[in-house]
Amino acid sequence: MAYDEEDYLMLSGIQHFEFCRRQWALIHIEQQWEENYLTVSGELMHEKAHDKDFTEKRKNVIITRGMPIFSREMGISGECDIVEFVRDDKNGVEIFGREGHYSIEPVEYKHGELKEADIFQLTAEAMCLEEMLCCEIKYGYIFYGKTRKREKIELTEEYRNQVKKDFEEMHGYFKRKYTPNVRKTKACNACSLKNICLPKMNTFKSAKSYIDFMIGEE
Template sequence: MSINITDIKQYVYCPRVVYYNYVEPVPRKVSFKMEYARSQHFELNQKEKRRTLKRYNLVEGKRFYGLSVSSEALNLSGKLDILIDTEAESGQRFYPVECKDTDGKIYKNIIYQLVAYAMCIEEMTNTPVKKGYIYIIPEQKAHLIHITDNQKLYVRKITSMIKKIIQEEYYPEPRSKKRCRDCEFQRYCNDCDLPSLEAIKENDKLLMKKLFG
């Protein structure tokens, strides 16, 4: 079973998004925000083709847009916004870039999505990927992200937990009360008494212990 890399981002935001996408699919409307984000991505790609790599602190390289990447070992696949190939013979050659239309904050779910892309590129090219970029569209700024072994380990754990949700039809706890208020799936959850953040974290620890010992 192949997991879409966007599921990594969704799981970190809230595991129930994965549940409602796979186990109990529910109707989803394309919001204005989603349409706007798509148009912003298209406009960015057009501008990127005319720009240098100065904002990435790279001298030269080729850019590939909407590149399909995958990992057979991790059963992951997805479409990366931009891949920069510096054609370097030593050091890091390939740099993944994920573009986001956000308020400027670098959220953890976006970082782990980038890490998953990096892991796919490593497997596909047999080269190390220890750095990547998150490009914040409103800021027109590329943020350098250092990719660590601990982050890669956590992505592996997330993929195992996603598979558990899908295969065992496991109904996970919501991530936090704050996120529930703005979530498009709130009307389907109907939790009268949402758990505290501490309880959610403890539930995650117990689940990981069950999966990995």
């Protein structure tokens, strides 16, 4: 199946979806957003990585920033922080306007520490590049600002299947304009939308118990 362009979802939404399905729906269906320290520092890191006019050649590697990507099959679009085209005349693919063959390695920039949601985002980016450039990408990298380390990530079948499953589910929610109910977890404490989502409200069985609690709190 191929999605129409007007139905494409944001690729980067997979991080929100993996964090909490309700958070994804609040942002991507209801268009609600609130910044916190984590979202701002993440944004600043991406600004540095996304200089669209930037293409650099270092020895046998061509580096591009902010490359637009999409997948018709998954119905998504987005941008890669960095894509490295590494000269590989044995196993690589041809790149328009360049001599030789290249293997393709996406690099994602993150401010925190290694998380599975980041791996799903990187995998989705690689799957888009594979579809666009008719190539196979076995691994990519995530650079973490906190550790200043580049982690090499193998893009396994399990990650790829989860990515496809997530986007199918997201398209289903988006079509129905469905926002899942609160499921209060530890993640709520770090959630940038907790003041909009109000997860605490869900612990009250009735309006009366909420009012009693609030009056008692003062």
